[in-house]
Amino acid sequence: MAAMEMDSVECVSSVEDEEMQSAASHTNQHAHPHQYSSKPHGLVASVLAPTSVHELLECPVCTNSMYPPIHQCHNGHTLCSTCKSRVHNRCPTCRQELGDIRCLALEKVAESLELPCKYFSLGCSEIFPYYSKLKHEAVCNFRPYSCPYAGSECSVTGDIPYLVAHLRDDHKVDMHTGCTFNHRYVKSNPREVENATWMLTVFHCFGQYFCLHFEAFQLGMAPVYMAFLRFMGDETEARNYSYSLEVGANGRKLIWEGTPRSVRDSHRKVRDSHDGLIIQRNMALFFSGGDRKELKLRVTGRIWKEQQNPDGGVCIPNLCS
Numbered sequence: 001m002a003a004m005e006m007d008s009v010e011c012v013s014s015v016e017d018e019e020m021q022s023a024a025s026h027t028n029q030h031a032h033p034h035q036y037s038s039k040p041h042g043l044v045a046s047v048l049a050p051t052s053v054h055e056l057l058e059c060p061v062c063t064n065s066m067y068p069p070i071h072q073c074h075n076g077h078t079l080c081s082t083c084k085s086r087v088h089n090r091c092p093t094c095r096q097e098l099g100d101i102r103c104l105a106l107e108k109v110a111e112s113l114e115l116p117c118k119y120f121s122l123g124c125s126e127i128f129p130y131y132s133k134l135k136h137e138a139v140c141n142f143r144p145y146s147c148p149y150a151g152s153e154c155s156v157t158g159d160i161p162y163l164v165a166h167l168r169d170d171h172k173v174d175m176h177t178g179c180t181f182n183h184r185y186v187k188s189n190p191r192e193v194e195n196a197t198w199m200l201t202v203f204h205c206f207g208q209y210f211c212l213h214f215e216a217f218q219l220g221m222a223p224v225y226m227a228f229l230r231f232m233g234d235e236t237e238a239r240n241y242s243y244s245l246e247v248g249a250n251g252r253k254l255i256w257e258g259t260p261r262s263v264r265d266s267h268r269k270v271r272d273s274h275d276g277l278i279i280q281r282n283m284a285l286f287f288s289g290g291d292r293k294e295l296k297l298r299v300t301g302r303i304w305k306e307q308q309n310p311d312g313g314v315c316i317p318n319l320c321s
């Protein structure tokens, strides 16, 4: 990935009637009322007290849940296969040689367990056999979202109110309230289009948050500019909204109308599927007016709510495949 070029792109908002609204009112929302209860629900086991079975299946080294093959040392200390490969054949608990002993009994106990999804404190009420729990948790609708900030490897995760505060405070992202926008993207030397020039702005309307991305990247031989919207929430909810983007000058304009993509899809994935307003550089310079030395694009747009669509099927275009 090419380096960021934050400094060279300026984003000038000219939305007079939109007030910068503090998102401070949301900072408390990620303090969830229910904490992880010490009493696991839905345990279908056994002679042992449920908590202790659960604790037995926690790797004493990394504290993750253990999945087959579960290993043990000659003294019976267990550990997970990831940790086993890291400890150079020494039991981390008793320092004896580890050997290669499977702990089949514990694997069998695990098989008989049913456990709640680990996101149950975030609202998921589903219960799974131990070995299919991981698979569900990877796609659970209640799992935390990744930070939608593009162009950096930000590892922050959380719920939407938390991420909105994170974008504002840590990434210094512009926040706007309202369902229309009018942005100017200015770049003084458009000849130097590198792969990852980009801007992110967050919009707050209909009680939801949307990320407006503006990027410059190389498409084959030609540099292009692209604008698209992502919905801060799940794909099923994203389908309730539509948006339009317009850019133009001198009696010509390009209009894009689409459905915002969920931030569950990485910005990279959305970009590579060309699911947004794409402006060829020559056209972008034409729209900029003047001597074509400076990129000055005015992108206007609108977000609106669709009527509920009862048969709303998944329909995500991938125009470049």
Ligand SMILES: [Zn+2]
Binding pocket: 059, 060, 061, 062, 063, 064, 079, 080, 081, 082, 083, 084
């Ligand atoms: Zn481990």
Ligand SMILES: [Zn+2]
Binding pocket: 073, 074, 075, 076, 077, 091, 092, 093, 094, 095, 096
């Ligand atoms: Zn040991």
Ligand SMILES: [Zn+2]
Binding pocket: 117, 118, 119, 120, 124, 125, 126, 136, 137, 140, 141, 142
């Ligand atoms: Zn779940």
Ligand SMILES: [Zn+2]
Binding pocket: 147, 148, 149, 154, 155, 156, 166, 170, 171
């Ligand atoms: Zn981040």
